[in-house]
Amino acid sequence: MIARKGAILSSSDADIDSEQAYLTALYQRLDQLREQADSRLKAILLEAGGTPQGRTQREATRAHYAEQLAQMNSVENGLCFGRLDFSADHPRYIGRIGLFAEDRDQDPLLVDWRAQAARAFYLATAVNPDGVTRRRHLRTRGRTLTGIDDEVLDLAVGDGSGREDVTGEAALLSALTANRTGRMRDIVETIQAEQDEVIRSGLAGALVVQGGPGTGKTAVALHRAAYLLYTYRQQLTRSGVLILGPNTTFLRYISQVLPSLAETGVLLATLGDLFPGVRARGTDPDEVAALKGDLGLMLPALENAVADRQTVPDDFVEIDHDGYPLRIERAVVEDARAAARKSGRPHNVARAVFVTEAIHVLSQQIAERIGADPLGGENLLSAADLAETRRELREDIDVQQALFDFWPVLTPRQVLRDLLTDAGRLESAGLPASLLRDRSAGWTPADVPLLDELAELLGVDDTLKKREQARQREAAIEYAEGVLEIVEGSRSLDFEDVEEEILSAIDVVDASSFVERHEEADTRTAAERAAADRTWMFGHVIVDEAQELSPMAWRLLMRRCPSRSITAVGDVAQTSEPAGSTTWEQVFEPYVGQRWRLVELSVNYRTPAEVMAVAADVLAEVGSGVKPPRSVRSAGVNPWARQVPAGVLAEELIADVRKEAAAMEPGRVGVLVPARLEPSLGAALVAAVPGAAVGEQPDLRNQVVLMTVRQAKGLEFDSVLVICPDEIIAESPRGMSDLYVAVTRATQRLGIVHTAPLPAVLSSLA
Numbered sequence: 001m002i003a004r005k006g007a008i009l010s011s012s013d014a015d016i017d018s019e020q021a022y023l024t025a026l027y028q029r030l031d032q033l034r035e036q037a038d039s040r041l042k043a044i045l046l047e048a049g050g051t052p053q054g055r056t057q058r059e060a061t062r063a064h065y066a067e068q069l070a071q072m073n074s075v076e077n078g079l080c081f082g083r084l085d086f087s088a089d090h091p092r093y094i095g096r097i098g099l100f101a102e103d104r105d106q107d108p109l110l111v112d113w114r115a116q117a118a119r120a121f122y123l124a125t126a127v128n129p130d131g132v133t134r135r136r137h138l139r140t141r142g143r144t145l146t147g148i149d150d151e152v153l154d155l156a157v158g159d160g161s162g163r164e165d166v167t168g169e170a171a172l173l174s175a176l177t178a179n180r181t182g183r184m185r186d187i188v189e190t191i192q193a194e195q196d197e198v199i200r201s202g203l204a205g206a207l208v209v210q211g212g213p214g215t216g217k218t219a220v221a222l223h224r225a226a227y228l229l230y231t232y233r234q235q236l237t238r239s240g241v242l243i244l245g246p247n248t249t250f251l252r253y254i255s256q257v258l259p260s261l262a263e264t265g266v267l268l269a270t271l272g273d274l275f276p277g278v279r280a281r282g283t284d285p286d287e288v289a290a291l292k293g294d295l296g297l298m299l300p301a302l303e304n305a306v307a308d309r310q311t312v313p314d315d316f317v318e319i320d321h322d323g324y325p326l327r328i329e330r331a332v333v334e335d336a337r338a339a340a341r342k343s344g345r346p347h348n349v350a351r352a353v354f355v356t357e358a359i360h361v362l363s364q365q366i367a368e369r370i371g372a373d374p375l376g377g378e379n380l381l382s383a384a385d386l387a388e389t390r391r392e393l394r395e396d397i398d399v400q401q402a403l404f405d406f407w408p409v410l411t412p413r414q415v416l417r418d419l420l421t422d423a424g425r426l427e428s429a430g431l432p433a434s435l436l437r438d439r440s441a442g443w444t445p446a447d448v449p450l451l452d453e454l455a456e457l458l459g460v461d462d463t464l465k466k467r468e469q470a471r472q473r474e475a476a477i478e479y480a481e482g483v484l485e486i487v488e489g490s491r492s493l494d495f496e497d498v499e500e501e502i503l504s505a506i507d508v509v510d511a512s513s514f515v516e517r518h519e520e521a522d523t524r525t526a527a528e529r530a531a532a533d534r535t536w537m538f539g540h541v542i543v544d545e546a547q548e549l550s551p552m553a554w555r556l557l558m559r560r561c562p563s564r565s566i567t568a569v570g571d572v573a574q575t576s577e578p579a580g581s582t583t584w585e586q587v588f589e590p591y592v593g594q595r596w597r598l599v600e601l602s603v604n605y606r607t608p609a610e611v612m613a614v615a616a617d618v619l620a621e622v623g624s625g626v627k628p629p630r631s632v633r634s635a636g637v638n639p640w641a642r643q644v645p646a647g648v649l650a651e652e653l654i655a656d657v658r659k660e661a662a663a664m665e666p667g668r669v670g671v672l673v674p675a676r677l678e679p680s681l682g683a684a685l686v687a688a689v690p691g692a693a694v695g696e697q698p699d700l701r702n703q704v705v706l707m708t709v710r711q712a713k714g715l716e717f718d719s720v721l722v723i724c725p726d727e728i729i730a731e732s733p734r735g736m737s738d739l740y741v742a743v744t745r746a747t748q749r750l751g752i753v754h755t756a757p758l759p760a761v762l763s764s765l766a
């Protein structure tokens with residue numbers, strides 16, 4: 001646990017003055033660079049006209065300067081936070097971005113925290129100083145230096161009491177004890193060695209980060225994204241990075257971290273966002289979500305659901321074709337269906353085979369009727385006649401309709417909605433009736449992997465689209481040829497008297513490359529394009545609270561990341577979702593066999609030791625075999641429990657909330673309740689404490705927030721009140737894990753308010 005120690009030295013006024021001077025010079029350089037980028041940006045915005053190619057180039061340059069400006073603005077706070085002194089080198093200043101003097105040959109003025117040259121700032125210890133004699137943390141407010149913490153790592157200089165498990169402990173302690181604001185902060189100034197190792201792991205392969213509550217998994221995941229973007233910039237700017245979080249409240253909670261690290265090009269999403277055009281915000285009962293997440297159940301069921309849409313008539317259907325009745329016999333449709341299924345193509349693509357086969361047989365039926373030789377010879381219709389018959393059949397609206405009925409063009413939404421709202425279809429697909437829902441019900445996150453799977457099974461028949469694109473391109477080339485001819489013609493008129501050779505458009509481009517140059521370039525970022533494209537393949541995928549994803553959801557994610565360059569962070573002791581995982585082997589073996597790495601984080605930076613002692617009892621009861629993480633500090637306040645009569649729970653709770661809010665001011669108070677009590681206690685709290693945040697997406701910046709434990713996943717509050725823990729345990733099969741999550745949300749204080757006797761697992765508080 002952190003305790004102040006001799007190696008931290010206080011600094012002299014002279015040190016403060018000289019560091020302030022350096023800091024001021026850094027900000028001047030930042031301002032200068034910012035002005036340069038700003039004036040270049042303004043100049044570009046004033047430019048107009050030019051060739052389409054020039055405009056595209058200009059747009060790219062504009063985006064580049066705009067991004068540079070945004071980056072420089074985002075590092076205004078905490079631009080420089082550290083300095084390393086070496087026995088045999090110049091001091092090195094560490095900051096959020098790298099800065100160079102105008103003369104690039106000189107040492108950098110500021111080293112980006114992600115550069116190799118900054119690594120000793122996070123790793124050097126007194127035992128392994130790596131040439132570092134002193135690590136200095138610079139505390140700033142705006143552009144002003146407010147304090148310096150020094151750690152002397154050179155044993156010959158210091159007293160040798162440097163601790164090996166914590167680096168930069170004064171800065172760390174001040175970050176950990178600061179009041180929370182409802183928005184996660186970056187930890188760039190105080191990343192610890194075990195976290196640094198995860199952050200800087202290479203891009204390739206699947207990495208699993210298992211760690212108890214508060215071990216910094218979310219923080220590490222976000223800093224890893226920033227590190228990967230810095231180190232593999234070119235590759236990842238093109239392919240994009242996806243960060244998947246459990247819900248939108250959580251995404252808002254973490255939304256400031258990457259911008260404060262000057263990185264914005266990452267797609268933050270929940271599972272419910274991963275099917276373009278659908279925002280799945282509904283909720284399923286636990287048992288329904290579990291079924292929808294079950295690979296063994298859902299894969300064959302979805303295949304059946306699609307196959308069920310490929311129908312045949314009982315006997316035959318008769319339509320009118322060209323004034324004659326035309327029979328489509330069951331056997332004809334069955335054969336066409338068999339041929340289409342045998343093609344192995346997705347349903348909508350295989351449809352072309354179905355139609356071709358059916359038309360072929362129908363055209364032969366017609367040929368037999370109208371081309372039969374009365375003398376018994378060969379059919380009188382020529383090949384051309386037959387082709388014409390097929391064309392007529394294809395264009396006949398009644399034929400089209402009949403074939404469409406047997407093998408319709410389908411969309412994933414249509415198939416899934418029809419399946420989940422029709423008891424007969426569910427049964428035929430092999431699914432339990434408990435999945436039946438109302439037609440008006442919205443999509444849920446558990447539906448998204450099903451929609452995605454159906455999109456794969458259905459495919460898209462883009463023959464028509466491609467044909468149209470090809471037609472448009474040909475027309476454009478034809479037009480370009482015309483333009484080039486005019487250029488050629490006018491050259492002979494304008495330049496015939498000029499002696500030297502003058503190149504014109506016709507000499508350097510042909511019509512098709514002329515068209516290429518004029519095609520609009522897509523200037524959206526990879527994240528923007530990825531969000532709109534279901535088939536986008538990301539360069540790296542980071543999954544937070546990864547233990548909650550179902551096997552169906554993992555299947556979707558693996559599809560989006562064929563390189564398997566994945567970082568999954570989570571805690572199998574905190575799994576709440578019934579379809580979630582309780583071991584990591586379960587998740588990764590089907591996709592990468594043994595080729596995944598597991599790293600464990602062991603230190604809890606959030607929860608003080610007094611609270612963690614209570615949590616450890618709950619964890620033992622979860623029975624996951626996971627060891628509780630070691631708290632890095634103690635808060636000096638013991639957790640408490642208070643029983644109140646059920647009839648006055650709301651009043652008593654409100655009194656406790658007021659007390660905690662006053663004690664924590666301006667820190668945050670989180671009230672975690674069983675789902676059953678959320679509506680009534682939420683309403684009572686809002687009525688009594690104006691500005692308290694409740695509901696589906698509460699604003700975490702409010703001082704008091706009331707939510708269910710599921711909603712609180714990944715979040716933290718300075719003081720936490722857990723209400724009726726017995727109900728939290730009873731509410732779900734993974735209720736004990738939920739209670740573990742609830743008690744580990746506190747950064748300072750924990751209180752339990754209960755109406756029934758305290759569950760045995762919390763008996764230490766009785």
Ligand SMILES: Nc1ncnc2c1ncn2[C@@H]1O[C@H](COP(=O)(O)OP(=O)(O)OP(=O)(O)O)[C@@H](O)[C@H]1O
Nearest residue numbers: 187190191192213214215216217218219605606714
């Ligand atoms: N090296 C660090 N320096 C400063 N603060 C840190 C550090 N590591 C973690 N923290 C802080 O500890 C808290 C917990 O971190 P985080 O939310 O990332 O943990 P977690 O492992 O994801 O927890 P959970 O499993 O409960 O979601 C956060 O406030 C985070 O900023």
